[in-house]
Amino acid sequence: MKLxxxxxxxxxxxxxxxxxxxxxxxxxxxxxxxxxxGYGKWERTGSAITDQDIDILKSCDCIxxxxxxxxxxxxxxxxxxxxxxxxxMYANIRPIKPLPCVNGILGxxxxxxxxxxxxxxxxxSGIEEIGEDASYTKRVVTRKGSQRIAExxxxxxxxxxxxxxxxxxxNVMKSDKLFLDVCRSTAAAHEVEYGDELVDSMAYKxxxxxxxxxxxxxxxxxxxxxxxxxxxxxxxxxxxxSANIGAGHAFFxxxxxxxxxxxxxxxxxxxxxxxxxxxxLEWHGNMTEAALIEEALxxxxxxxxxxxxxxxxxxxxEVAESIxxxxxxx
Amino acid sequence: MKLxxxxxxxxxxxxxxxxxxxxxxxxxxxxxxxxxxGYGKWERTGSAITDQDIDILKSCDCIxxxxxxxxxxxxxxxxxxxxxxxxxMYANIRPIKPLPCVNGILGxxxxxxxxxxxxxxxxxSGIEEIGEDASYTKRVVTRKGSQRIAExxxxxxxxxxxxxxxxxxxNVMKSDKLFLDVCRSTAAAHEVEYGDELVDSMAYKxxxxxxxxxxxxxxxxxxxxxxxxxxxxxxxxxxxxSANIGAGHAFFxxxxxxxxxxxxxxxxxxxxxxxxxxxxLEWHGNMTEAALIEEALxxxxxxxxxxxxxxxxxxxxEVAESIxxxxxxx
Ligand SMILES: CC(C)[C@H](C(=O)O)[C@@H](O)C(=O)O
Ligand SMILES: CC(C)[C@H](C(=O)O)[C@@H](O)C(=O)O
Numbered sequence: 001m002k003l004x005x006x007x008x009x010x011x012x013x014x015x016x017x018x019x020x021x022x023x024x025x026x027x028x029x030x031x032x033x034x035x036x037x038g039y040g041k042w043e044r045t046g047s048a049i050t051d052q053d054i055d056i057l058k059s060c061d062c063i064x065x066x067x068x069x070x071x072x073x074x075x076x077x078x079x080x081x082x083x084x085x086x087x088x089m090y091a092n093i094r095p096i097k098p099l100p101c102v103n104g105i106l107g108x109x110x111x112x113x114x115x116x117x118x119x120x121x122x123x124x125s126g127i128e129e130i131g132e133d134a135s136y137t138k139r140v141v142t143r144k145g146s147q148r149i150a151e152x153x154x155x156x157x158x159x160x161x162x163x164x165x166x167x168x169x170x171n172v173m174k175s176d177k178l179f180l181d182v183c184r185s186t187a188a189a190h191e192v193e194y195g196d197e198l199v200d201s202m203a204y205k206x207x208x209x210x211x212x213x214x215x216x217x218x219x220x221x222x223x224x225x226x227x228x229x230x231x232x233x234x235x236x237x238x239x240x241x242s243a244n245i246g247a248g249h250a251f252f253x254x255x256x257x258x259x260x261x262x263x264x265x266x267x268x269x270x271x272x273x274x275x276x277x278x279x280x281l282e283w284h285g286n287m288t289e290a291a292l293i294e295e296a297l298x299x300x301x302x303x304x305x306x307x308x309x310x311x312x313x314x315x316x317x318e319v320a321e322s323i324x325x326x327x328x329x330x
Numbered sequence: 331m332k333l334x335x336x337x338x339x340x341x342x343x344x345x346x347x348x349x350x351x352x353x354x355x356x357x358x359x360x361x362x363x364x365x366x367x368g369y370g371k372w373e374r375t376g377s378a379i380t381d382q383d384i385d386i387l388k389s390c391d392c393i394x395x396x397x398x399x400x401x402x403x404x405x406x407x408x409x410x411x412x413x414x415x416x417x418x419m420y421a422n423i424r425p426i427k428p429l430p431c432v433n434g435i436l437g438x439x440x441x442x443x444x445x446x447x448x449x450x451x452x453x454x455s456g457i458e459e460i461g462e463d464a465s466y467t468k469r470v471v472t473r474k475g476s477q478r479i480a481e482x483x484x485x486x487x488x489x490x491x492x493x494x495x496x497x498x499x500x501n502v503m504k505s506d507k508l509f510l511d512v513c514r515s516t517a518a519a520h521e522v523e524y525g526d527e528l529v530d531s532m533a534y535k536x537x538x539x540x541x542x543x544x545x546x547x548x549x550x551x552x553x554x555x556x557x558x559x560x561x562x563x564x565x566x567x568x569x570x571x572s573a574n575i576g577a578g579h580a581f582f583x584x585x586x587x588x589x590x591x592x593x594x595x596x597x598x599x600x601x602x603x604x605x606x607x608x609x610x611l612e613w614h615g616n617m618t619e620a621a622l623i624e625e626a627l628x629x630x631x632x633x634x635x636x637x638x639x640x641x642x643x644x645x646x647x648e649v650a651e652s653i654x655x656x657x658x659x660x
Contacts, residue, residue, distance in 0.1 A: 070501060078501065105537055106435055123469065128504050132473070135505035139453065139467040169551065171400060171408065174458050175465035199551075200558035207435055207537065207562035221499065221529075225555060228530035232537035 001284060002031045004060040008038040008079075010258025011268035011316075012066025018270035018320035019064065019277045022296075025327040026281075026289045033060060037079050038068030039258075049079045054086045062280055063251040066273065067258035080253075081126075084119055089246035090145065091152045092117040092220075093279075094227040094255060096210070099271070101301045102235040102310055111210035111233065114160070116153040117223025118179075119244060121145045124220045139175060141219065146179045150186035152245070153217035157192045163214035166196040167222055176219070183217055199226075206230060227255060238269030238309050241276035243283060250283050252276040266315040269307040271297065274323065296326035331614060332361045334390040338368040338409075340588025341598035341646075342396025348600035348650035349394065349607045352626075355654040356611075356619045363390060367409050368398030369588075379409045384416045392610055393581040396603065397588035410583075411456075414449055419576035420475065421482045422447040422550075423609075424557040424585060426540070429601070431631045432565040432640055441540035441563065444490070446483040447553025448509075449574060451475045454550045469505060471549065476509045480516035482575070483547035487522045493544035496526040497552055506549070513547055529556075536560060557585060568599030568639050571606035573613060580613050582606040596645040599637040601627065604653065626656035 007016040023030065035056055042048040048071060057063055068079045083089075093116055098109035127138035157164045166183040170176035180196060187194035197205065199222045206213065206226065210233050218226065231237040240255035254272030262268060274293060281290040300322040306312025307319055314322075337346040353360065365386055372378040378401060387393055398409045413419075423446055428439035457468035487494045496513040500506035510526060517524035527535065529552045536543065536556065540563055548556065561567040570585035584602030592598060604623060611620040630652040636642025637649055644652075 081502070123499075124502055130504050130508075134470065134472040135508045136471070137469040137503045137505045139469055140464065141466070142464040143462070169453075169554075172411070172454055172551075173467045174460050175467045178460075178465045200554045203533070203555050203559035204561050204567060207559060208566075221502075222555075224499075224530045225533050225552075229533035229537060229559065231534050236538075237534060 001029070001062070002033065002060045004033045004035050004057050004063040006035045006037050006063065006065045008066040008258060009040055009069040010067055010260045010263040011256075012038070012068065012258055013263070014266065014268045014316045015254060015270045015273035016064065016066040018316055019273040021320050022274055022293060022323050022327065023277055025324040026292065028286065028289060039071050042071045042073070042076075048076065049082055054083070057083060058087060058249070062249075062284060064277060064280060065251060065253040067254065067256065069258040069260055081124065083251060084244055087246050087249040087251065088120065089244035089249055089251055090118065090120045090148055091245040092119040092223060093156075093243040093245065094223070094230075094240060095279075096227070096230040096234060096240070098234055099239060099301055100298050101304070102239065102306075104233040104235040106210070106233060111213070113210065113213040114156060114215050115223055115227045115230065116149060116156060116215060116217045117227065118145060118149040118219050120220070122220030139173070141175045141178050143178060143182060146182035147186065149217060150183040153183070153215050154186055154190040154192045157215040158190065161214040162192055164192045164194040165202070165213055165216045166194060167199050167202045167216055167218035167226070168196060169199050169222075171198060179219055202226065203229060207233070231255065236269070236309050237272070238307070239271050239275070241272050241279050243276070243279045245283070250280070252280040252283075266317055267308055268316050269309050270316050270320050274320070292327055292330060293323070296323040299326050331359070331392070332363065332390045334363045334365050334387050334393040336365045336367050336393065336395045338396040338588060339370055339399040340397055340590045340593040341586075342368070342398065342588055343593070344596065344598045344646045345584060345600045345603035346394065346396040348646050349603040351650050352604055352623060352653050352657065353607055355657040356622065358616065358619060369401050372401045372403070372406075378406065379412055384413070387413060388417060388579070392579075392614060394607060394610060395581060395583040397584065397586065399588040399590060411454065413581065414574055417576050417579040417581065418450065419574035419579055419581055420448065420450045420478055421575040422449040422553060423486075423573040423575065424553070424560075424570060425609075426557070426560040426564060426570070428564055429569060429631055430628050431634070432569065432636075434563040434565040436540070436563060441543070443540065443543040444486060444545050445553055445557045445560065446479065446486060446545060446547045447557065448475060448479040448549050450550070452550030469503070471505045471509050473508060473512055476512035477516065479547060480513040483513070483545050484516055484520040484522045487545040488520065491544040492522055494522045494524040495532070495543055495546045496524060497529050497532045497546055497548035497556070498526060499529050499552075501528060509549060532556065533559060537563070561585065566599070566639050567602070568637070569601050569605070571602050571609050573606070573609045575613070580610070582610040582613075596647055597638055598646050599639050600646050600650050604650070622657055622660060623653070626653040629656050
């Protein structure tokens with residue numbers, strides 16, 4: 001496996017090295033290609049990401065990414081959005097699953113759902129008219145874009161509880177009718193049980209009865225909002241991994257950002273990055289190694305080895321070391 | 331006061347009569363103008379709202395509204411959105427405040443914030459291109475629209491804790507920079523303490539630390555999502571009132587919809603409608619009467635008189651009667 005490794009900025013420089021330690025402990029045959037991107041690179045070179053970087057990323061089997069900080073540059077184009085776009089990674093997958101010995105806001109662990117977010121269009125089209133007195137953004141919903149994300153979500157549902165919830169706002173935006181119709185007919189064709197929810201109502205219901213959902217499919221910005229919000233159910237943004245999948249490309253990243261406020265203090269929770277590595281291994285077919293990470297993480301949490309965001313007093317490194325130790329003795 | 335009363339459909343026909351009983355018990359000088367709108371009217375006459383209805387609404391001092399059901403008509407235009415637009419009610423105000431003896435998902439009652447939602451533009455522009463293979467919605471942010479909602483939010487903040495949080499997604503949509511800039515400079519001009527949050531991050535933080543917020547100002551659809559979601563903090567959508575305010579017009583409605591599944595069974599929670607009446611009276615300057623409603627509601631809840639959605643076994647009417655009784659003996 002040829003793996004690009006992007007630490008990025010802020011706590012990216014701590015959680016990715018932690019995840020790489022875990023990867024090393026698994027003694028797999030991996031060629032690691034470090035790639036520098038983000039604010040630091042922008043300060044040093046004037047650009048946060050180059051065409052050459054994109055070519056390197058395209059040449060790798062998959063990518064492990066930390067987080068980047070946005071430079072104070074009005075012309076700055078988001079590194080994350082650039083990569084998603086250039087590699088046409090149309091599916092953003094965010095599993096929302098409780099961890100042992102970690103309490104979310106509900107103090108419950110009877111839920112387990114996945115948000116499948118369309119990752120290339122919607123309000124992320126980049127088509128804007130910016131004026132002094134009025135500014136516009138074009139929200140784009142295409143049949144092709146809706147079709148491929150619906151296919152992805154249905155396949156995922158079939159490997160789980162076979163239940164799909166389509167989230168939209170078609171009572172206000174007629175454009176969402178296209179998304180809804182395509183998702184409905186795709187689900188019917190795949191014999192996946194489906195229903196739909198308005199995004200406002202879904203935000204409420206996810207907080208009140210998260211156990212009712214299996215796979216949720218939605219447009220780009222709705223997926224962005226619902227997934228961060230769902231971090232509260234699990235116990236923090238420091239716990240959520242994600243995958244960005246395209247034809248032939250796969251990119252794994254913690255949902256959290258670069259958190260400049262706590263960067264450099266060895267305080268950041270490495271779990272989201274380590275779970276992103278676990279998703280990467282699953283995607284690549286290394287199921288045994290992925291299961292080993294999960295087991296090691298559970299054992300670490302069961303022993304109370306947690307960073308301060310979870311009420312613990314351990315460092316980023318100590319959490320990673322504990323996971324590594326568990327893997328080594330296996 | 332000349333008051334238009336719109337029951338609408340579904341549980342609107344139960345919760346509005348309940349609120350009107352409470353109004354009657356206050357023995358105020360109110361001319362009540364019933365207006366029929368919605369699905370029922372559409373079935374009977376072929377249109378859910380007419381120009382004449384709009385004229386009547388415009389001639390009233392304020393409006394109390396229940397809920398409407400959407401008819402299965404592809405050309406249907408939302409009654410609610412039509413009224414908001416025709417009466418140019420640019421501010422949608424949703425107070426999120428715990429009630430005594432009612433538990434929200436966090437089991438806490440140390441928060442009290444208000445969502446001030448821009449109510450005329452954003453993704454509700456109605457400017458769409460609908461095609462077979464692609465559909466577009468134009469998200470509109472204007473300086474004028476941002477200015478007036480920012481002014482409203484700042485005035486509200488000054489009457490409260492003087493704290494404003496501006497919610498946007500300007501890291502992805504440059505159009506939101508206009509909204510953010512206008513809100514920032516308005517807050518500075520009014521000497522309101524302000525900060526800002528990305529909408530995804532805000533959704534997370536509101537669920538984790540709602541006590542940190544006072545007045546939240548945001549664009550139309552973000553306000554829609556965040557306010558429904560916040561219903562979970564208070565203990566249910568059946569509890570949230572709202573106001574739609576324009577120059578010379580004011581419209582009060584529960585945040586919940588017409589709930590056809592429980593309609594006609596005397597089970598609906600009338601609290602959101604009764605609190606909407608309370609907001610109406612406050613807006614109109616009837617502070618004593620508004621306070622009396624609050625006191626009567628608290629006493630009712632303290633005595634465990636609740637509808638099934640709150641774990642009680644009382645009917646819509648019984649809850650309303652209990653509030654009425656409390657008001658009568660005062
Ligand atoms: C950083 C930002 C551009 C990004 C997004 O909005 O997609 C982030 O919030 C995410 O969810 O990955
Ligand atoms: C019914 C719908 C058009 C409306 C909206 O989206 O504004 C509702 O959700 C609300 O919040 O009042």
